[in-house]
Amino acid sequence: MIDQHYMQIALDLARKGIGKTSPNPAVGCVIVSGEEVIAEGWHKRCGGPHAERFALRQAGEKARGAVMYVTLEPCSHQGRTAPCVDQIIASGIRRVVIAMKDPNPLVCGRSIRKMRWAGIDVYVGCLEKEAKEINRPFCKYITSGIPFVTVKTAQTLDGKIATVSGQSRWISSARMRRHTHQLRNHYDAILVGINTVLKDNPALNPTARSKPWTKIVLDSRLRIPDNAKLFRDFSMIVVTTASAGKARIARLRKRGVDVLVCPARRGHISWKTLLKEFGKRGVTNILIEGGAKTIGHALKERCVDRMVTVISPKIIGDQSALSAVDGLKTRNVNTAVRLEVDRLQQVGSDWIFEGRVKY
Numbered sequence: 625m626i627d628q629h630y631m632q633i634a635l636d637l638a639r640k641g642i643g644k645t646s647p648n649p650a651v652g653c654v655i656v657s658g659e660e661v662i663a664e665g666w667h668k669r670c671g672g673p674h675a676e677r678f679a680l681r682q683a684g685e686k687a688r689g690a691v692m693y694v695t696l697e698p699c700s701h702q703g704r705t706a707p708c709v710d711q712i713i714a715s716g717i718r719r720v721v722i723a724m725k726d727p728n729p730l731v732c733g734r735s736i737r738k739m740r741w742a743g744i745d746v747y748v749g750c751l752e753k754e755a756k757e758i759n760r761p762f763c764k765y766i767t768s769g770i771p772f773v774t775v776k777t778a779q780t781l782d783g784k785i786a787t788v789s790g791q792s793r794w795i796s797s798a799r800m801r802r803h804t805h806q807l808r809n810h811y812d813a814i815l816v817g818i819n820t821v822l823k824d825n826p827a828l829n830p831t832a833r834s835k836p837w838t839k840i841v842l843d844s845r846l847r848i849p850d851n852a853k854l855f856r857d858f859s860m861i862v863v864t865t866a867s868a869g870k871a872r873i874a875r876l877r878k879r880g881v882d883v884l885v886c887p888a889r890r891g892h893i894s895w896k897t898l899l900k901e902f903g904k905r906g907v908t909n910i911l912i913e914g915g916a917k918t919i920g921h922a923l924k925e926r927c928v929d930r931m932v933t934v935i936s937p938k939i940i941g942d943q944s945a946l947s948a949v950d951g952l953k954t955r956n957v958n959t960a961v962r963l964e965v966d967r968l969q970q971v972g973s974d975w976i977f978e979g980r981v982k983y
Contacts, residue, residue, distance in 0.1 A: 627721050630654050630661070630693045631750045635723070637666040637675070638695045638758050643810040644669055644835060647908045649696055649762040651675040655683045655717070657690040674699065676708040680715050688716030695755045697726040697748070700735040709735040712744070719745040723755035728766045761909035764929065770899050772909040773927055775919050776807060777948040778934040785916065786946040790823065796936045800974040804934060806831055811911040813838040813902070817918030818847055827853040828913070838907065842893050842918055846872040855881070863893055895925040920951030923961055926983050931963055933977045
């Protein structure tokens, strides 16, 4: 129970780094002497000091004989910064409690073995589930090279995102929109289909203006208007196919737009190829915000890991009205894509259902 108490503090520190450390994990660290927390640290940005270094610097000589609680196995390899494990050993820390092993093949257990060889008492697995929850995108990316994909939708009780005329403002309340807009800050990139751009002309910016951010548009025929708000602020990538034509591709590239040409699969951009390409570019997680066909194609190719669904207590009641997801063509309800809900939250009169996608 004592270990869990201090590890919970470390986990709370780690959460401060979510969305700021990519492609690195979010990590928190606490150093305890007796029953007193003498130092705290968390990884604040990629390329900056790791959580353990912040804490050790704060603890100074008090670290000797103390206990360290860290949410992820300390690094043992030379990356943008020197290995943390060597500094931990040199500090005189007597015991290290780790929430989870680092899934990075360059680390994965090496730091644990090195600390044990140095005589440090190491325990692994304290609040492991909670630690993995914080770094789900990192765990997938570092082991597969593929970004973690989350879909966010806002719909009525009968699953509609707009009326039959296309009117959709607003399905959810202003309070809920402010709440879910913050979700963008947790991701490297946001993705929409061209129909969403043509219909809504969104800016797709995060609330944290200082964070690195990429806007992605799937546009197989390059119909994106020159005056789209997406071109303002932050980097943007337009994903298209060879059918768009060389002249249109050249025109966008001439104005500095990153155009990624992907192969088509049954008339649509291949999601698996797309995600592999973004993985090579260091994008660890992507938030999809529409539209219905874009979400449907991603689910059909089994590329969505998580869904965040806002449900507003409204009923449109029209079979022809737009649904949140389109294109799956499920014939048997028993084979439908399922959501394993692990988080339910009420914001005003609206509800958020969040969970893993089960195929």
